[in-house]
Amino acid sequence: MADGERPRLAWGTRTFLAFAVVVAASVLSAAVVALIVGPPLFHEHLLELGHTGGSAEMAHVEQAFLDAGVRSLGAGLVVALGLATLLAWWETRRLRRPLDELAAAARRVESGDYAARVPVGDGSPEFDALGEAFNGMARRLDATEESRRRLLSDVAHELRTPLSTLTAELEAIGDGLVPWDREGHELLAQQAARLQRIANDLNDVSRAEEGRFELDRHPVPVALLVEQAVATFRPRYAAKGVELSGEADGGTVVADAQRVGQILGNLIENALRHTPPGGQVRVAGQTLRGETRITVTDTGEGLTADQRDRVFDRFYRTDTSRARDAGGSGIGLTISRSLARAHGGSLTVTSPGPGTGATFTLTLPGTTLPTS
Ligand SMILES: Nc1ncnc2c1ncn2[C@@H]1O[C@H](COP(=O)(O)OP(=O)(O)O)[C@@H](O)[C@H]1O
Ligand SMILES: [Mg+2]
Incomplete structure (x- = not known):
């Protein structure tokens, strides 16, 4: 870890800590309110019942009330924290799975495997929407990659025939096997025209892809x-x-x-x-x-x-x-x-x-x- 970089907690741990803080804060605020409001109210009730203020009996009852309050609040805090742990674990597990799947699929796409998809339809609507968007993107990349592959192989194939004809004809002429006559010239010109046509087509394809044609209407x-x-x-x-x-x-x-x-x-x-x-x-x-x-x-x-x-x-x-x-x-x-x-x-x-x-x-x- 680099200097100055804060240690990053796992998402599950953070969720649990958030749950725990909320639970602890709720129990503590309940305790504070109960301990501030409870004893004076209890004290008043005892006086109303005819107990003498400051008597040993009253001090004992009040102490018992306070102890019971603190103990039940403590027990409540422990139970609530236990429940929070369970809930955090369950919720994290539920949310982690689609995220892990998405991360794995994204990594596959990054490494060039555009067939990667994530399952959609068994999570919450938000995750399903994310999954669908991801699958749509992967499908599109897949199609683009496929057409790029085909483009390259088609271009190579299209160029190969006229080029090999041209090369063979030029070699034959160079070796003196074929005379440089009108027929030979026509053949060469034909192949050159074919190359020209391919080049024009390719230019039109790229213009068509980008939708930029200048029209003279x-x-x-x-x-x-x-x-x-x-x-x-x-x-x-x-x-x-x-x-x-x-x-x-x-x-x-x-x-x-x-x-x-x-x-x-x-x-x-x-x-x-x-x-x-x-x-x-x-x-x-x-x-x-x-x-x-x-x-x-x-x-x-x-x-x-x-x-x-x-x-x-x-x-x-x-x-x-x-x-x-x-x-x-x-x-x-x-x-x-x-x-x-x-x-x-x-x-x-x-x-x-x-x-x-x-x-x-x-x-x-x-x-x-x-x-x-
Ligand atoms: N009139 C047609 N009848 C049947 N199939 C056709 C017809 N026109 C086009 N196609 C099909 O559509 C394909 C694409 O046509 P096009 O884009 O002009 O390419 P190309 O003519 O170079 O093959 C053709 O290869 C052919 O399979
Ligand atoms: Mg055609």
Whole structure:
């Protein structure tokens, strides 16, 4: 113990001492009052009964009264102190358990074990509230840690493929095994572009997490947004044999056209990836009660209820291995939803179930109804 530091008593001891002080103080004040008030009153009663003041008999009776009083008060003090000890021990034991559990769980979290939880529901409401708050905090840390782990492993995985292709190609060229021609150049440029895309995505993810997107909003016809998004994907849809259609009413929305294009592009690309050849994808823009709703509906794989809840999570993919091969990193929808929210709108999904297609709905406020 350092100099000047006061010795710290255990909580149980302090509780007992507090109980004991209260009991002793109560008994002592009762004794003082009784010894001050009692004897004169007793003396008066004796005089009233006809005893002569100062007689040996009266002195004896008074002494007996005083002795009895002191003895019973003493016995009372001992019994009360005994009870206080029992009560303090019982109360301390009752309160110590949840505190000990909480301290142990907090220590586990401190050492990096975010799975630590405390039991809730068998203590007093105050301890239950504390336990719930602690469990909520641990759950949140656990989720953050898990997504950080996934972020790092995903980033590493995403970078590995283009980097190894680039390295192999450059080595082959360096060794003179492959000529430096147009085809080789394209391959390198493609991999570099992929690295660029990953870097952009990661930048968007961190912005999305912090909710900071700078939007360049202007009035833009909804039909134009739909048309542009659809046009970009026509060749890829044709190549896979999936039908793509786009339609919109004459409404106008105040939005960042490029960012909305990014959201629609992601939805249309996802729909293509998850719809088998022969399927259909329909993009429809509609102006309703001051808001614009753009839906992307496909006839593809669909989503289970659990998947519907999670598709907007960072790096969530329903089929990890295949989605990775196909180039998806599971952050498109996370970014899209953040962008929709940055506009004051929303992005939601519905699906009747696996195999029955899905509908993603982008809602944007700041809409002017079509002028007729
Ligand atoms: N139209 C869709 N039909 C079925 N599943 C989808 C659809 N769109 C998205 N998903 C699921 O949501 C996941 C997350 O999508 P997204 O964030 O765009 O990531 P990515 O496209 O990189 O995989 C996808 O991996 C896929 O499992
Ligand atoms: Mg995507």
